[in-house]
Amino acid sequence: MSQLTASELIRTSVADLGFDPDYVDFSSTEVIAEAVRRAASLRSPLSRAALKRAVLEPLLPLLQQAGDLPDQVHDVIDELLGLGDLVERSIERDGTDRKFILLGMPRFVVLGEGTIAIVGCRPDAMPMLNEELASWIDFVGSGRFVSQFASHTDDIGSVLRSEGLVELQLRSWVGLPAPADADDYLNGMRQRVQSGLRAHGVQITEVFDPSTPSTYYRGRWRSPRPSDGGLTLGRRPQAYGSDLWSLAAFQDGSPVRLTDLPTDADSYRGCDEAWRIMAAMDASSGSAQSIVLSDHINGRVVLSLFSPPPSWVQRTMAHLASPLPRVGRALLSYSLPVAVIDEVVRTLETTMWVTCEDTRKAKSK
Amino acid sequence: MTFVAAAEFGQMRLGHGASKREILTSVKSRLELDKLQGRLENHFSALRAHRPTLPIFAIEHGLSEGELDLLRAAVRQAISDRMTFRSTPLPMLVYATEIGYGYDGGEYWQTFARETPHWAQNGNRNALRQQFERFASDRGGFRPTGDWARTFSIISWPISHAILPRVYQRQLAQLLYELRTRLTRDLLADPIQLGQFIAAHSWEASERFQQQASNHAVIGQVARSLLVADLPDEDTGLLESTVRRIASDLSQTRDARRWLEAAQHQSRTAFATGRTSSSQRAGNAREPQVSLDPVVHLRKVMDRWSVHVRLPDFRQAAESQPELLDALSTKRVSVAGAKSLLARRALLFAGADPQLTLEIPLGKPLLTFEGSNDTLDGLLAPHCRFPNGPLLFRIQEGEGVLVKGRHVRPGCLYVLLSSEDNHDRGVSWITGREQVADLFSRELLVPERLAPEDILTLSNLGLSAQTTIRLEPVGLTNFGWDGEDVAAWPENQEVAFAVVSDRRLSSLIVSTNAGAFRVELEEQQPLFSLGRPVVGRFQIRVEAFESDDTPAVANTKFDVEVKRPQRRSTSGSLREAIALHLVPPAPRFTEIQNGEVGLEITGPTNVRIKLRFELHQRGSSETLAVLTNSVRLPVDERRGKAILSATLRDDTFGRQLERADLLTVSAEHPDLGVVSTTVEREFVPLRWIMSGGQDEISAYLVDNVDDRLPTVRFYSAQTPDVCEDVEYHPEVAVGIEKAGLLLAEIDDIHAAIVIMPTRLLNLADLGGHGADARLVQQRATSARLQELVQLASTWRSATKPRFDASLTTRSVLRAVAAEIGASIGGKDWARVEHEHRGRGRCPTERIHAAIGTSRNAQLARTALLRRLPTPSSVELPDLTRTFSSICGSLVAGTPGAAMPLGEFCLRLASAPSTLADLSDSEFQLLANEVIANPVIIRLARSLVFAIDRDQEVDVNSDTAYGGLVWT
Numbered sequence A: 001m002s003q004l005t006a007s008e009l010i011r012t013s014v015a016d017l018g019f020d021p022d023y024v025d026f027s028s029t030e031v032i033a034e035a036v037r038r039a040a041s042l043r044s045p046l047s048r049a050a051l052k053r054a055v056l057e058p059l060l061p062l063l064q065q066a067g068d069l070p071d072q073v074h075d076v077i078d079e080l081l082g083l084g085d086l087v088e089r090s091i092e093r094d095g096t097d098r099k100f101i102l103l104g105m106p107r108f109v110v111l112g113e114g115t116i117a118i119v120g121c122r123p124d125a126m127p128m129l130n131e132e133l134a135s136w137i138d139f140v141g142s143g144r145f146v147s148q149f150a151s152h153t154d155d156i157g158s159v160l161r162s163e164g165l166v167e168l169q170l171r172s173w174v175g176l177p178a179p180a181d182a183d184d185y186l187n188g189m190r191q192r193v194q195s196g197l198r199a200h201g202v203q204i205t206e207v208f209d210p211s212t213p214s215t216y217y218r219g220r221w222r223s224p225r226p227s228d229g230g231l232t233l234g235r236r237p238q239a240y241g242s243d244l245w246s247l248a249a250f251q252d253g254s255p256v257r258l259t260d261l262p263t264d265a266d267s268y269r270g271c272d273e274a275w276r277i278m279a280a281m282d283a284s285s286g287s288a289q290s291i292v293l294s295d296h297i298n299g300r301v302v303l304s305l306f307s308p309p310p311s312w313v314q315r316t317m318a319h320l321a322s323p324l325p326r327v328g329r330a331l332l333s334y335s336l337p338v339a340v341i342d343e344v345v346r347t348l349e350t351t352m353w354v355t356c357e358d359t360r361k362a363k364s365k
Numbered sequence B: 001m002t003f004v005a006a007a008e009f010g011q012m013r014l015g016h017g018a019s020k021r022e023i024l025t026s027v028k029s030r031l032e033l034d035k036l037q038g039r040l041e042n043h044f045s046a047l048r049a050h051r052p053t054l055p056i057f058a059i060e061h062g063l064s065e066g067e068l069d070l071l072r073a074a075v076r077q078a079i080s081d082r083m084t085f086r087s088t089p090l091p092m093l094v095y096a097t098e099i100g101y102g103y104d105g106g107e108y109w110q111t112f113a114r115e116t117p118h119w120a121q122n123g124n125r126n127a128l129r130q131q132f133e134r135f136a137s138d139r140g141g142f143r144p145t146g147d148w149a150r151t152f153s154i155i156s157w158p159i160s161h162a163i164l165p166r167v168y169q170r171q172l173a174q175l176l177y178e179l180r181t182r183l184t185r186d187l188l189a190d191p192i193q194l195g196q197f198i199a200a201h202s203w204e205a206s207e208r209f210q211q212q213a214s215n216h217a218v219i220g221q222v223a224r225s226l227l228v229a230d231l232p233d234e235d236t237g238l239l240e241s242t243v244r245r246i247a248s249d250l251s252q253t254r255d256a257r258r259w260l261e262a263a264q265h266q267s268r269t270a271f272a273t274g275r276t277s278s279s280q281r282a283g284n285a286r287e288p289q290v291s292l293d294p295v296v297h298l299r300k301v302m303d304r305w306s307v308h309v310r311l312p313d314f315r316q317a318a319e320s321q322p323e324l325l326d327a328l329s330t331k332r333v334s335v336a337g338a339k340s341l342l343a344r345r346a347l348l349f350a351g352a353d354p355q356l357t358l359e360i361p362l363g364k365p366l367l368t369f370e371g372s373n374d375t376l377d378g379l380l381a382p383h384c385r386f387p388n389g390p391l392l393f394r395i396q397e398g399e400g401v402l403v404k405g406r407h408v409r410p411g412c413l414y415v416l417l418s419s420e421d422n423h424d425r426g427v428s429w430i431t432g433r434e435q436v437a438d439l440f441s442r443e444l445l446v447p448e449r450l451a452p453e454d455i456l457t458l459s460n461l462g463l464s465a466q467t468t469i470r471l472e473p474v475g476l477t478n479f480g481w482d483g484e485d486v487a488a489w490p491e492n493q494e495v496a497f498a499v500v501s502d503r504r505l506s507s508l509i510v511s512t513n514a515g516a517f518r519v520e521l522e523e524q525q526p527l528f529s530l531g532r533p534v535v536g537r538f539q540i541r542v543e544a545f546e547s548d549d550t551p552a553v554a555n556t557k558f559d560v561e562v563k564r565p566q567r568r569s570t571s572g573s574l575r576e577a578i579a580l581h582l583v584p585p586a587p588r589f590t591e592i593q594n595g596e597v598g599l600e601i602t603g604p605t606n607v608r609i610k611l612r613f614e615l616h617q618r619g620s621s622e623t624l625a626v627l628t629n630s631v632r633l634p635v636d637e638r639r640g641k642a643i644l645s646a647t648l649r650d651d652t653f654g655r656q657l658e659r660a661d662l663l664t665v666s667a668e669h670p671d672l673g674v675v676s677t678t679v680e681r682e683f684v685p686l687r688w689i690m691s692g693g694q695d696e697i698s699a700y701l702v703d704n705v706d707d708r709l710p711t712v713r714f715y716s717a718q719t720p721d722v723c724e725d726v727e728y729h730p731e732v733a734v735g736i737e738k739a740g741l742l743l744a745e746i747d748d749i750h751a752a753i754v755i756m757p758t759r760l761l762n763l764a765d766l767g768g769h770g771a772d773a774r775l776v777q778q779r780a781t782s783a784r785l786q787e788l789v790q791l792a793s794t795w796r797s798a799t800k801p802r803f804d805a806s807l808t809t810r811s812v813l814r815a816v817a818a819e820i821g822a823s824i825g826g827k828d829w830a831r832v833e834h835e836h837r838g839r840g841r842c843p844t845e846r847i848h849a850a851i852g853t854s855r856n857a858q859l860a861r862t863a864l865l866r867r868l869p870t871p872s873s874v875e876l877p878d879l880t881r882t883f884s885s886i887c888g889s890l891v892a893g894t895p896g897a898a899m900p901l902g903e904f905c906l907r908l909a910s911a912p913s914t915l916a917d918l919s920d921s922e923f924q925l926l927a928n929e930v931i932a933n934p935v936i937i938r939l940a941r942s943l944v945f946a947i948d949r950d951q952e953v954d955v956n957s958d959t960a961y962g963g964l965v966w967t
Helices: A006-016 A029-043 A048-056 A069-083 A156-162 A170-174 A182-194 A270-284 A311-320 A338-352 B002-014 B020-050 B065-080 B089-102 B108-115 B125-139 B146-151 B156-161 B166-178 B185-189 B191-200 B207-213 B216-228 B240-250 B254-273 B278-282 B315-319 B322-330 B374-380 B452-460 B589-593 B637-648 B651-657 B782-797 B803-825 B827-839 B844-851 B855-867 B876-890 B901-910 B920-932 B934-950
Strands: A002-004 A086-093 A096-103 A107-112 A115-119 A137-140 A143-147 A166-168 A206-208 A230-236 A244-251 A254-260 A290-295 A300-305 A322-324 A332-337 A355-358 B295-301 B304-310 B333-335 B367-369 B391-396 B399-402 B413-418 B430-436 B439-445 B469-474 B486-490 B496-501 B507-512 B515-520 B527-529 B536-545 B554-563 B579-583 B598-602 B608-616 B623-632 B662-669 B673-680 B686-692 B697-703 B711-716 B723-726 B734-736 B740-746 B749-755
Touching (some): A006 B527, A029 A096, A069 A086, A069 A311, A107 A156, A107 A170, A107 A311, A115 A156, A156 A166, A166 A170, A182 A230, A182 A254, A206 A270, A230 A270, A290 A338, A311 A332, B020 B065, B089 B108, B089 B156, B125 B156, B166 B240, B185 B191, B185 B216, B185 B254, B191 B216, B191 B322, B216 B240, B304 B430, B315 B322, B322 B374, B469 B536, B469 B554, B496 B536, B589 B637, B589 B673, B598 B637, B686 B749, B697 B740, B697 B749, B734 B740, B749 B782, B749 B803, B782 B920, B803 B827, B803 B934, B844 B934, B855 B934, B876 B901, B901 B920, B901 B934, B920 B934
Parallel strands (some): A107 A166, A290 A355
Antiparallel strands (some): A002 B527, A107 A115, A115 A143, A206 A230, A230 A244, A244 A254, A300 A332, B295 B304, B391 B399, B413 B439, B469 B496, B496 B527, B608 B662, B662 B673, B711 B740
16 A cells, blocks of 8 residues: 555556557557456446546546547547447337447457558457567557567468458458448438438437538537538437437438438448538538648658547548647647558548548649 | 488388389488477477476477478378377477467367378377377476366367467457556566466456466466566576567567567566555555455436445456455356346346345345355355445435444435335424335435434434534545545556544554554644555544544544556446347357357447348458348347347358458447457367258267267257258268258267258247157156257257247247146146147137146136236246245255246246256256146146246347247
8 A cells, every 4th residue: 555646646557558558648549448448348238438437537636637639538439439340220129229338349350561450449448459468469559459570470361360350351351331422322311311210309419510610520519509400410319328319310400310320330330420411411502512632751641630520430541540639720630651642532532522622732633 | 321211211102103202202201200300309309308397398499490491391291101209209399389370269180281291191180199298298298187178188289288379369468457556576576476377367258268278387477477577597498489479470570579578678667666565565554355245326217216226346456366356257156135146247246236125134245156055155155245224325316325333414315225214203304204114215405404313213213313523525526525525546556535623633553554643733724645455455543533532532433445456458348328238148140050149239229230240251351241230229138139039140240251261240339339249169078060052951060079980960950859861071071861960979078059951941940839859759867958948958058040040940940848847747738848849829719728627726726827927027026936936835844955936947847958057866856746746737837838928038139938938
């Protein structure tokens, strides 16, 4: 038993997560991501709010000021859900469907060029790899990677398999949706809503306003107005857990028919479909969402996003890019090698109908 | 001289027609055996001298590869020549042991015969056993003991002497890898203790490995040898070349090599650092106990509060108590207050969370074994006790967490459960009264500011407001905190607290069972750490002081639990997106074959997954059969059982089932992952394998019982209680032309299979209505009833390789139940039974009339109709209780019987096979009571008819009647 200071305990906690406290602390995405994974592995299944609380509750008394840690934890949870380390799905419990965060299973994805992404978590805070192999893991943003170089072996896959990790094909992991025209996609969704449930009396508390600028995501949500009509993306509260994503046919400010997202629970999360619907609405109204390319050091390129990326974009980025601090008003920024720019832009154009603003001095072709 | 003698000997053995070349080969092999015998005698004598107290194993022969090849050839030749090994027993022992070392875990004698030409004609199993016994008594050879050795009295010798057959090596390496961080110097120093440790953790491994590990001395010795083999000055207790050989074979696969290397690394660390047991490491005076308290919590079910208990995983407790492990593996467990029993082995896995609907067992033991005695219940009683009342739950996100200290915090919402409901009427912040099982509940929204009358109300309810100091866990997230005064941490995590107080304090005294220390409070929110305590539970007590010279102004307690994390199973866990469970967990292959296993897959609602079933043979990479299925989640046990049954009865899949040793079930989703579980065929003394021809089915008996021949009998499906003797010759299949049950028996070992002709001859083969299985009619006596129960049990437990075998079995089981009804119920009732059997139903009025005309019969019938107007809608436990109480009005009682008469009678009337395990005395007592009061069996049968009429029988099961599925 001993008395100790907050900074001593922070250092111990950072070290327990596998990092050197001389270099990083709880302001680092890598440390937060590991803390979130650990919390989920000890407490899941639990709601998103409960996970956030489970991470913050024991940490906040140690910090002089919470700063933006709560927001960072929130964002990291989103990223881990996008990468597949965590999974948020509805589970039937006591006759009611409720959304819970669960652990993605321990898997790995060969990304190419001798790099492997580690996906998932083990329960009870058990390490993903044993004590000897743990040093192979390279933490980048919220993701974890193993490189051929660090592992000193030519068959990392076989070692990971013997550790109980299951190989996941890159294509299945990224899970790109089939390319579609934005209008066709919206029409398909409209038909689903028309054949959806009657929504009289259903309360939608927030709606997406496509007339707002697509460069400020948080400003695009507002309360419903009596003038709202037509196909509307919204969020509605549920008894337990985070708000549901819903797509509704509105009339005079109220929903008349509604379908909850995801419509394809086998493949995507509700937010993945919602963000794609937002992109389709923007594209369909002639103001497609934009991405910005700019110069970066060492011949790399900065790609800035202004709207949240669905899981396939996150995974494409995890595969090909490195996260950067936000540039300008961007929601997320990444650094990419020039060689993969075309592939990334094409993915965003075909699945999210974005327009690309290239501000680089020397444009790559 | 030698040559002449040998030539004569050869002629004598091979006959005078033998060629010179044959004689020469025979003589050479004899000479080689003599040489090898001499070589082995010297070697084993030297080994004995070096290791006078430890047993010697035949696998420690120390022969080179070349010598072994010669030995094999010489032994084969000698067997072919019909020679005995009286003067050269050691080469034969080594030969048999080498087969034991290399065999694939399947059938030993079949492997032996395959590798040894003429063994079937010339071999002598008993002579082999005698040679091993002599090796044990004369040379200090290892002597196998235990159930396995008793049942397999010959093959247990060569397999035990192989120390660790190849088939188990990978499993041992994996187990040592998983346990590596818990290997201590003490453990590594004592092979028996190490063996016990391995055996205690091997219950999830294959049954065959468990059998191997049950010999603690051997498994401990080989594990120790593998782990410390490269340490200088460490005598492993086994011949070095043998250890090297096992390690080398084990390293053939990359996984196993890496697992062993990692375990060896940890062992070296344990030796180098002197790592001892965890309690000593922490310096604690007493080893804390693993907590097995249930986690009591509240959930809303259909808008009403309900109490659930998340039951602990007993794995750790069972690891140190073999008798508890055995009981948990073989017996179902009853949860006080819950309706249904927990499946066998359910408590060895985390996740059981039954709802308590009948009563809340305040302060009582929560778990008891089904049909158990005081000794068994004594194993559970100290572990899992329900807390005393009143129960206070803090409500967060719609769930209630039990607050053990019964403190409330201002502004928070609670639910209180107590047996009284009269202290708080008219209190504005207490609302939402309702009944929860046998307790009263109310919701408490504690005011932000507590007035004196509020504090009095709390006190009357047995509660108090939070004290002026509070401890909050800080650092990394732990396993869980109730928000008040109980939290759990994983092993190896720093346990630290912040002290929160609304008073200005100068110091605290913090004490635990390890001692006390003073915390000087210079900071606003002081922190203290308990370091990284060992697994167990303890309490922290904190006293707060405002100055050094005044008494404590406040105190509080906090319950800390440190838990050992569980390793992840390939079948997933409740924390993951998909988890696949077989019910009961880790079932036997035969349980799967007999349709006794359910399948449960939890996961996101409505998500479609691919379910894949694969059959393999041990030691072969070839897949015998694959069947895939697409299903939506979640899959409950009942639906899973139907899916599993349908899969096993698929024509192609089912045909391979008999040949297979391994069944793997996996659930896959591209985004959520893959979970899987494998069931391995257990090693059984007798097993039938069926194969079909054009006109006739033949059944082949795999006989692992060494020295006795089984008797084989056949019971036709049309006359299921008439036995026909079958002439049995080892290694020769039995041909059968009609449907029925084939039974092989040796003493108390038996194997039964229901076989069906390839071409169905009549309806009886299928078991439809009117397809009469006829039983010999006899007067009802307790002995006759017991015979019928045994008959039903044999049919029920027989292997049913085909779907139609289940239909036939059902027909036989119905016939047995009808015969029981007819023989006890009397002539008039027998006519009802006959009519019901023939047409599939009988008019209700006719049934009611036949129940009886006596006043008692009329009253009982009226009571039955009044209390169970629609029996098919009543759950079986409630039905049994109600029926038992009606029986109680007819019969004074059956003192001395643990099973209520009503339940006995209902089981007898619907599923007599479920009474097969009842003791003879209890059976006779209850049976005589039923025979003396035939109206009871008529009532029971009338209930069975009524329920069967309304409930569909699961076509994939061989349950006799729908809606009466006894567990």
